[in-house]
Amino acid sequence: MTRLLHLVIALVLSATAAAAMPVRLKDLVEFDGVRSNDLVGYGLVVGLNGTGDGLRNSPFTEEILTNILERLGVNITGEQVRPRNVAAVLVTASLPPFARAGSPVDVTVSAIGDASSLLGGTLVMTPLNAADGQIYVVAQGTIIAGGAVVEGAAAQVTQGVPTSGVIPSGGTVEREVAFEFAGLTTLRLALRTPDFTTAARIEHAINATFGGPVALMLDAGTVELDILRTGLPSPAHALGHVENIMVEPERRARVVVDQHSGTIVMGEDVRISRVAVSQGNLTLRIEEAPLVVQPNPFSPGETVIVPRTGVAIEEEPGIGLAEVRGGASLSEVVAGLNALGVSPRDMIDILKSIKAAGALHAEFIVR
Known part of the structure; x- marks a missing residue:
């Protein structure tokens, strides 16, 4: 087993040990109605150093530039505008919950034309719309791009993605989302990972805190909170009191593998039944060495190519037939798999085979 896999297993052991400890309720659930809203807008970036859109290839850039100039009182009807310092x-x-008019929000800017870089550009005032078509935020400011472009006469090097960037606090909230939070009498708590055991523990923890039937589990992913029975003056007071309640979540047994990097992550509750495993590598080698045969000088005949193929099969020594005994805990499962002495990628194939044999008692996820 490689040093990388030992490091991954150590991180898993520490992470699963921490997962067994109680966590705050706010880290387990989402409060119904308390959510962000996605916004989108179409705008223009100016001030680029010759890295903007080619207006012949991006006619929509010329159209929005003409519209902006005309709104500012500049009449360019019939003129040929061909700058290289603008980009569409x-x-x-994302409009956060309870954002008020005048609050700043971060915005992300992405080129849609053939601009090569947005470095040093400035976004012109751009309205951002929600799904209902209303304008909620107006964005403007200098773009911070996350890449760089270096080019010469015959070569160009690009690092990162210079055609996308952010404007910290570049948007200003102009319209608030209509949500009568203060008038709610009940509030649903939606579990990020639905589980009946976790939902029951949340219900019990809330009721024990208030000393009465305040919470009711509706299903594996929902717990309903009765605001009136809490005795607190408002839903905000109730959530401020509830979100810091400590609850121990229940986790499903999972094995997650990444075939690209060879990473294996196993949960604390993974169990493996007693099973025998044999693993080895088979290599097939084929080598072509054709032979050219020519006729004698001044004799009739033709040059002939005689095929010659060498075939060999090599089998690397495997681990034989090794037994992995039933694991009572993650550490024992890891110890049993480490005894096989295989690489992480071979370990993934072994875990697949163990799962197919019905000896791996966990959800197997391959990414």
């Missing part, structure tokens, strides 16, 4: 972009943002 899509602007996205």
